[in-house]
Amino acid sequence: MNALSHEERRDRIAELAPDELAEIEAEDEEDEWDLPALPNAEDVEEVRMRCAPNPNGPWHVGHARMPAVIGTYRERYDGWFCVRFDDTDPETKRPDLEAYDDILDDIEYLGFEPDAVYRASDRVETYYEHARELIELGGAYTCSCSGETFSELKNDGEACPHREKDVATVQEEFEAMVEGEYDSGEMVLRVKTDIDHKNPALRDFVAFRMIDTPHPRDVASEYRCWPMLDFQSGIDDHLVGVTHIIRGIDLQDSAKKQRFVYDYFDWEYPEVVHWGHVQLDAYDVPMSTSSIKELIDAGDLDGWDDPRAPTLASLRRRGIRGDAITDAMIGLGTSTSNVDLAMSSIYANNRELIDDESDRYFFVRDGTEIPLGGSPPAEANPPLHPDHEERGDRAIPIGDAVLVEPADVPDREERVWLKGLGCFQYTRDTLQYTGESIDVVREGDVDVIHWVPADENVPLRLRTMEGDVLGHAEPGVAALDSDDTVQFVRVGFARIDRHEDEETVAYFTHP
RNA sequence: GCUCCGUUGGUGUAGUCCGGCCAAUCAUUUCGGCCUUUCGAGCCGAUGACCUGGGUUCAAAUCCCAGACGGAGCACCA
Numbered sequence: 001m002n003a004l005s006h007e008e009r010r011d012r013i014a015e016l017a018p019d020e021l022a023e024i025e026a027e028d029e030e031d032e033w034d035l036p037a038l039p040n041a042e043d044v045e046e047v048r049m050r051c052a053p054n055p056n057g058p059w060h061v062g063h064a065r066m067p068a069v070i071g072t073y074r075e076r077y078d079g080w081f082c083v084r085f086d087d088t089d090p091e092t093k094r095p096d097l098e099a100y101d102d103i104l105d106d107i108e109y110l111g112f113e114p115d116a117v118y119r120a121s122d123r124v125e126t127y128y129e130h131a132r133e134l135i136e137l138g139g140a141y142t143c144s145c146s147g148e149t150f151s152e153l154k155n156d157g158e159a160c161p162h163r164e165k166d167v168a169t170v171q172e173e174f175e176a177m178v179e180g181e182y183d184s185g186e187m188v189l190r191v192k193t194d195i196d197h198k199n200p201a202l203r204d205f206v207a208f209r210m211i212d213t214p215h216p217r218d219v220a221s222e223y224r225c226w227p228m229l230d231f232q233s234g235i236d237d238h239l240v241g242v243t244h245i246i247r248g249i250d251l252q253d254s255a256k257k258q259r260f261v262y263d264y265f266d267w268e269y270p271e272v273v274h275w276g277h278v279q280l281d282a283y284d285v286p287m288s289t290s291s292i293k294e295l296i297d298a299g300d301l302d303g304w305d306d307p308r309a310p311t312l313a314s315l316r317r318r319g320i321r322g323d324a325i326t327d328a329m330i331g332l333g334t335s336t337s338n339v340d341l342a343m344s345s346i347y348a349n350n351r352e353l354i355d356d357e358s359d360r361y362f363f364v365r366d367g368t369e370i371p372l373g374g375s376p377p378a379e380a381n382p383p384l385h386p387d388h389e390e391r392g393d394r395a396i397p398i399g400d401a402v403l404v405e406p407a408d409v410p411d412r413e414e415r416v417w418l419k420g421l422g423c424f425q426y427t428r429d430t431l432q433y434t435g436e437s438i439d440v441v442r443e444g445d446v447d448v449i450h451w452v453p454a455d456e457n458v459p460l461r462l463r464t465m466e467g468d469v470l471g472h473a474e475p476g477v478a479a480l481d482s483d484d485t486v487q488f489v490r491v492g493f494a495r496i497d498r499h500e501d502e503e504t505v506a507y508f509t510h511p
Numbered sequence: 512g513c514u515c516c517g518u519u520g521g522u523g524u525a526g527u528c529c530g531g532c533c534a535a536u537c538a539u540u541u542c543g544g545c546c547u548u549u550c551g552a553g554c555c556g557a558u559g560a561c562c563u564g565g566g567u568u569c570a571a572a573u574c575c576c577a578g579a580c581g582g583a584g585c586a587c588c589a
Contacts, residue, residue: 034524034537054589092588147587155513155585188587199514201585209587229589252515253584274516276582281522331538333524335517338582342522345539355551387552419548441548448548490550511550 034330038073039271044243047079051107051114052233052247055085055099057289058304059106059312061325061341062278068329069275070246071112082116083107084236088124088226090215095121097216106312110322118240120232121220127227128178130235130265131189131208135170139264140207142173143190154203157196163204177208180224184212191231193260201253202260207231234258238267246273249336276338282465283310283343307463307507315346319485319495319509324350347510354485354493354509359384359391362419362450363462363488365471367403369454372424374433382420394476396420401454402431403472408449417441417448419489450489462494464508477504485509 041047051066053059074081083104087095100119107114134140143150143162153160165173170189177187189208197203206228214221227235233254237245245255255272262269280287285295287310295301295309305313315325328346332339360382381393402418410416410426415434417423423440424431440446457472473488480486480496486506487493493509 036525052589056589086589089588092586143587151586185587197514199585201514203585206587211587226587228587233589249516249583250589251584256515274583276517328523328539331523335524336582337517339524340522342539345523348539351551358551360549360551382548386547386549417548421548438548446548450549487549487551492550 034333035069035072035076036334038077038244038273041077041244046243047073047077048241048243049073049079049081049246050084050237050240050242051081052084052086053103054089054093055087055095055103056093057096057099057293058102060287060289060292061280061310061312061315062287063103063106064110064312064325065275065278065329065332066246067107067110067112068326069334071107071110072326072330073244073246074112074115080115082118082240083114084118084240085120086229086233087119087121087215087217088229088232089211090220090226091211091213094213095216102313109312109316110326112326116240118236119217120227120236121215121217121223123232123236124220124223124227126239127208127232127235128225131174131227131231132171134191134207134261134264135167135174135189137264138167138192139261140170140174140189140191141165142170142177142187144187146185150204154195155200157200157203159195159204163190163192163195174208177210177225180210182210184210186210191257191260193257199253199256202256205230205257207261230254230257231261234261237270238262238265242270244271244273246275246334249274249276273334274336275332275334276336278332279338279340280310281340281342284308285310307465308467317495317497318507319354319483319493320346320350321353324353343510350510351493355487356385356387358485358487358493360386360487360489361394361474361477362396362452363460363471363473363477363491363494364403364405364450364452365462365469365491366406367452367454367472368406368409369401369403370409370426371401371430372398372433373430374424374435376422376424376433380418380421394420394474396474396476397453397456399453399455402451403454403457404449404451408447410447415440415446417446418451419448421451450491459503461503461505462488462491462508463497463505469508470503473504 049070051070070081085100141162143160145160150160174189187210188206190204191207193202193204195203208225208227210224211226215223252274259269285292285308292309296303301309304311305317307314307318324346327349328341332341376398378398380396383389383393384391412426415423415425423434423436423446425434441448452472452474456475458475458477460471460473462469482496482498484496485493492511494506495509497505497507
């Protein structure tokens with residue numbers, strides 16, 4: 001009705017003022033995008049972006065923002081994006097060899113495919129070459145100050161004695177770094193910025209340092225001299241032609257540091273967009289790779305896909321579509337303030353995606369058994385989906401007794417409507433079939449509840465964010481395939497995970 | 512301590528650059544109503560926000576100043 005009147009209105013406007021209509025619809029076209037326009041996107045031949053994760057574990061939900069926003073911009077501008085694993089710290093942010101593929105999987109789940117994939121640990125020689133060039137330009141020096149010593153000098157705006165070394169010495173010492181002749185902490189290469197820059201964070205930052213621990217990837221295990229993120233990332237962004245950098249506020253100062261390097265090389269720095277941190281409501285577990293890992297190691301979580309873990313693997317197992325997450329992330333925009341993402345927003349998106357295809361089944365939690373009397377029908381035949389009669393009915397044999405949820409057990413002499421079956425009155429601890437029509441429900445006197453036969457049913461474990469719930473589902477659930485999503489009537493949506501000998505396991509999706 | 516950045520309903524967001532059409536958009540949440548043999552869907556409706564104080568102006572969510580609150584960086588982490 002609404003759509004129709006909208007059409008009518010549109011036609012009316014088309015008749016009266018065709019020019020205005022075109023204008024209105026052109027504006028609508030622009031409004032199609034929820035994200036703000038990228039700065040100067042029109043000035044570049046191709047919008048090129050990168051998604052630069054640290055492969056130190058599978059992704060939590062917050063990570064989804066990167067591919068969601070970058071991938072959406074790619075579609076919008078018909079641009080390009082790569083995934084670049086910034087795995088240049090084999091020690092404190094030690095890469096997890098499985099995480100590289102896990103992350104690419106997660107990105108695919110979210111609905112995107114990168115145009116290219118790089119690993120920084122494959123490109124160390126490239127960073128060395130640029131370091132050499134930078135040294136030659138007088139933009140870097142080797143420094144053997146301890147961290148504390150340099151920090152003190154830096155905070156006072158004073159240069160350390162190494163800053164004035166001649167280029168030949170710096171070259172020599174840097175080559176010794178590359179050859180691994182120093183131990184961890186002995187020598188670094190610093191970028192010469194501005195030693196009394198008003199922001200202490202920007203003064204002569206470290207570009208390369210020594211790390212004794214070998215990189216877990218075989219191809220990179222011989223390197224001991226590793227670039228820091230600000231250097232490596234800055235070089236790579238230029239080399240792959242990145243036009244727009246989109247990253248978190250924790251890297252707000254990065255652009256300023258990297259500009260010093262770009263100035264030495266006479267490169268043009270990309271446009272930058274910074275966003276704040278994402279918090280999720282609804283979880284007890286903190287959303288950080290390291291704390292989730294600790295909980296798994298301690299046995300408090302079953303794994304990365306435990307329903308209580310705020311990870312993408314978990315949401316996926318619960319039957320939440322990647323698109324539901326992506327859309328919620330797009331809705332957050334790109335503001336620099338920290339944001340709380342409500343899970344309900346992901347749920348609302350997902351419900352819209354799965355409601356239509358999720359058939360309906362009964363699942364009774366903690367069932368209370370009640371005998372039936374009064375000769376009810378032998379079989380109940382509720383529809384698989386109330387909006388899709390063409391899908392047919394389920395067949396639920398009745399037997400002599402049913403299980404209902406304890407909260408649904410009616411008071412004495414009260415009537416209750418067993419959904420898909422009929423009206424019963426609770427008399428002498430028995431549900432007596434009354435044969436009344438559905439009108440008694442319409443009149444509002446009788447509650448509709450779900451149930452399963454006490455004899456023929458499927459024991460089912462429903463894994464939820466609050467822990468596992470045991471109960472029994474109607475027989476048809478045994479025939480469902482893994483990955484099917486269903487709606488357990490009056491309980492909520494769930495994804496069928498597997499059938500075991502003793503029970504079927506399903507994951508609770510959301511109400 | 513030094514340096515950046517931010518603050519629109521419960522949550523997120525639009526609007527802020529270029530002041531008026533903003534008693535402020537959209538989504539979600541919550542609460543009602545209708546419908547439905549549903550916790551779902553659909554339809555209708557309601558509640559609910561411009562951090563504070565000054566200033567400029569005919570006019571401020573929007574510009575200026577101050578303050579409060581929040582965040583980030585000052586790592587040989589990313």
